[in-house]
Amino acid sequence: MTSPERDELLRAPLFHTPRNPFLEDRALVSHEDGGLLIRNGRIAASGDFETIRAAHPEAITTDLRGGFLLPGLIDTHVHFPQLRVLGGLGRTLLDWLDVCALPEEARMSDESYAREIASAFVHALASHGTTTALVFGAHFAAATAALFEAGRASGLRIASGLVMSDRQLHPELHQTPEAAYRDCKDLIRCFHGRGRLLYAVTPRFALSASEAMLEVCQTLRQEHDGLLFQTHLNENPQEIAEVARLFPWASDYLAVYERYGLGGGGAVMAHNVHPTASEFDRLAAEGTTIAHCPCSNAALGSGLFALKRHLKAGVRVALGTDVGGGTGFGMLKEALQAYLLQRVAPEGAMLDAAQMLYLATRAGAEALGLENETGDFQTGKSADLVYIRPPANTPLAAVLERADTSEQALAAIFTLAGSESVCEVRVEGSIVHKGSIVYK
Numbered sequence: 001m002t003s004p005e006r007d008e009l010l011r012a013p014l015f016h017t018p019r020n021p022f023l024e025d026r027a028l029v030s031h032e033d034g035g036l037l038i039r040n041g042r043i044a045a046s047g048d049f050e051t052i053r054a055a056h057p058e059a060i061t062t063d064l065r066g067g068f069l070l071p072g073l074i075d076t077h078v079h080f081p082q083l084r085v086l087g088g089l090g091r092t093l094l095d096w097l098d099v100c101a102l103p104e105e106a107r108m109s110d111e112s113y114a115r116e117i118a119s120a121f122v123h124a125l126a127s128h129g130t131t132t133a134l135v136f137g138a139h140f141a142a143a144t145a146a147l148f149e150a151g152r153a154s155g156l157r158i159a160s161g162l163v164m165s166d167r168q169l170h171p172e173l174h175q176t177p178e179a180a181y182r183d184c185k186d187l188i189r190c191f192h193g194r195g196r197l198l199y200a201v202t203p204r205f206a207l208s209a210s211e212a213m214l215e216v217c218q219t220l221r222q223e224h225d226g227l228l229f230q231t232h233l234n235e236n237p238q239e240i241a242e243v244a245r246l247f248p249w250a251s252d253y254l255a256v257y258e259r260y261g262l263g264g265g266g267a268v269m270a271h272n273v274h275p276t277a278s279e280f281d282r283l284a285a286e287g288t289t290i291a292h293c294p295c296s297n298a299a300l301g302s303g304l305f306a307l308k309r310h311l312k313a314g315v316r317v318a319l320g321t322d323v324g325g326g327t328g329f330g331m332l333k334e335a336l337q338a339y340l341l342q343r344v345a346p347e348g349a350m351l352d353a354a355q356m357l358y359l360a361t362r363a364g365a366e367a368l369g370l371e372n373e374t375g376d377f378q379t380g381k382s383a384d385l386v387y388i389r390p391p392a393n394t395p396l397a398a399v400l401e402r403a404d405t406s407e408q409a410l411a412a413i414f415t416l417a418g419s420e421s422v423c424e425v426r427v428e429g430s431i432v433h434k435g436s437i438v439y440k
């Protein structure tokens, strides 16, 4: 643990992307013999170890050579009540929701069950190196509160909110707009801005939210400063057709949210696999972030994400695991999947390691308006980090021994590092997770 009186200097190779590698060359900052100076939970300096040690000889050095330091990973789309439906393969979105996800989400009406899942959920985030997450809560206020409580106990940065729906799902998940408003107000009062917790207004998707429910979402955002917003957009053709039927006045899916002012900074919409040309432009103009979830897109057969077109239009993009439509909690794996699908997508982007790191860290911080707090190792930010160290006798250990450049080492980490390689995770300098296996 970090002593509040003495500075701590971590020594290990380190990587971060303080600039956007999609816009700037050489945006990856790497130090082969790196140093990260932590003072009262903040980054007091990052760079070459010897330089920092010379300037701060009083600091206690923690020698972490043998592993690598990355900024804490940021998951911008993940569902807490879906932990136990991971692995429901062989279906498409609406069928998967009906058979796999919604029955499990209904079990969250049992508060003690929800507490058990919430605790397992935050542990899963931390053990995969995720320090910040934008999380879909449950359709029940008590279960959503259980997630916030588990988040607070874990030390992670958790933004979440009650999932709001009043039609088209299983009836036990529906709530009137009036009841949703009341529950949201209570949750905001109890959790928003408390410690590392933030509240996110969370209509499940336009398909399951009436106009009255979307109006409640708009009202909540108007009544409280700094609330985030999250929902789904353009995931699956059947879903899009159904939204068009339910909102005949809307020119496209995004127009439904736009009518209620539900976009812009601090708004994250998951997927956008089937956008119209006009939607690209409007998302960019508003500054709404798309949470790209490539494992989920592939697992549910939703389609290939047009990353290049998003970037060209100037739409902000970050990454999400979309547990349980996705395939697990690993943000490194998610970035790898983004890379793999772009390789086979028509007009796909060729992602490099710096871009993968940016998508898994700083892009998420920007999406949540936390770019001055976390997402890279710039001086003054919170010391949120993941220490990757390959276990002995693993392919990753073998590859890293031979990596000639830091880019090669980073690409190998994205390709081969699972949760077994997550040795230590910190938020504001304090350890929130420690791996328990034998490291090389």
Ligand SMILES: [Zn+2]
Residues within 6 Å of the ligand: 077, 078, 079, 232, 270, 322, 325
């Ligand atoms: Zn989702």
